[in-house]
Amino acid sequence: xxxxxxxxxxxxxxxxxxGVHFDVGPGEIVALLGRNGSGRSTxxxxxxxxxxxxxxxxxxxxxxxxxxxxxxxHLGLGYVPENRDIFPRLTVQQNLLLGQKGARQKGRWSFxxxxxxxxxxxxxxxxxxxxxxxxxxxMLTLCRTLMGDPxxxxxxxxxxGLAPKxxxxxxEYLKTLKAKGISVLLIEQKLTIAMSVSDRTLVMGHxxxxxxxxxxxxxxxxxxxxxxLEV
Ligand SMILES: Nc1ncnc2c1ncn2[C@@H]1O[C@H](COP(=O)(O)OP(=O)(O)OP(=O)(O)O)[C@@H](O)[C@H]1O
Ligand SMILES: [Mg+2]
Numbered sequence: 703x704x705x706x707x708x709x710x711x712x713x714x715x716x717x718x719x720x721g722v723h724f725d726v727g728p729g730e731i732v733a734l735l736g737r738n739g740s741g742r743s744t745x746x747x748x749x750x751x752x753x754x755x756x757x758x759x760x761x762x763x764x765x766x767x768x769x770x771x772x773x774x775x776h777l778g779l780g781y782v783p784e785n786r787d788i789f790p791r792l793t794v795q796q797n798l799l800l801g802q803k804g805a806r807q808k809g810r811w812s813f814x815x816x817x818x819x820x821x822x823x824x825x826x827x828x829x830x831x832x833x834x835x836x837x838x839x840x841m842l843t844l845c846r847t848l849m850g851d852p853x854x855x856x857x858x859x860x861x862x863g864l865a866p867k868x869x870x871x872x873x874e875y876l877k878t879l880k881a882k883g884i885s886v887l888l889i890e891q892k893l894t895i896a897m898s899v900s901d902r903t904l905v906m907g908h909x910x911x912x913x914x915x916x917x918x919x920x921x922x923x924x925x926x927x928x929x930x931l932e933v
Contacts, residue, residue, distance in 0.1 A: 703728050703885060704749070704779075704854055709757035709767075711741075711748040711909075718744045719755070720909040726854060731876060731886040733896035733917075735931060736906035742889045743784055745906070746856045749887075750774055750781045761854075780852025784859045784889075786839040788846070790832025794823050797831050797842055801849030809851030810882065816845040819875060837868040844875070854885040861892055873899050893931065897921065905930050 704726040711719035719741050726732045736742050748755040751771045759767050766774050775781070788797055798813060817824035820841045826834060831842055840860055847855060857876075861869040869892065876899045879886055890896040896903060897917040905913035905920070907930045913920065920926065 703762055705760045707758040709748055709755060709759060711744050711753050711755040718909050719748060722911055724904050724911055724914060726885050726887055729880060729883050729885055731880050731888060731900045733888045733890055733900035733903045734906060735890055735896055735903060740906045741909040742906055743858055746781060746858050746889060749856060750779065775850065778853040780847040780850055780855040782843050782847050782855065782857040782860065786843050788831040788839050788842050790830065792831060793828050794831055794842060795827045797846050798849050801846030809849065811848045811851065819878065820845065837864050840864065856887045858889040859891060861895055869895055
């Protein structure tokens, strides 16, 4: 569904991605792992048209490199960036409404679905988003993106800074998305959650993919883990 080949990305003169290649299939959860600075967020931004890039990125057979971020979003790719991207002065509900405005048509998600998935957001629907806790803002960002009805969602470090209990919860929600047929590209630092929810794992090092395989094969590969993941 998402096919990436020979993807290069640049910040000015700095060449950050060096021929990245991987696929994400329908309904698949693929974890993109790697140390700080390995190029995971840049990969997300390159897919979403937010950084200068060259190479082949095709989405359902259509080349998308060089397109504008909003055009890419309209084709059904959702993006939850690593900084919690909410409108702090708007209420929870207004934030969700803004997400829906980006949708191509009436989506598969309603307000009630979001509130059923995250009861905490329902309780706080009329609260300004800026006063929510970090975990709640993370949930809100995810929900706002879902309201745009993506077929594939790229989520950049959703568990960063969250308490272990909430991290578990995020894992459950990712499985819910999968059950709804949504593909997920999960950028993570935490091996445990990535291993428990993903169908396949990718490891990135210095702007290239250095490993692709099932969670079990990554678990079994001490060399890759030591060389590219453990600190
Ligand atoms: N806006 C930018 N301008 C210049 N260089 C950047 C910019 N953003 C990232 N980089 C550089 O690109 C490389 C890859 O960064 P990237 O953010 O993709 O890493 P990452 O794997 O997401 O790691 P983390 O999120 O832990 O920082 C790093 O060397 C980083 O310093
Ligand atoms: Mg990052």
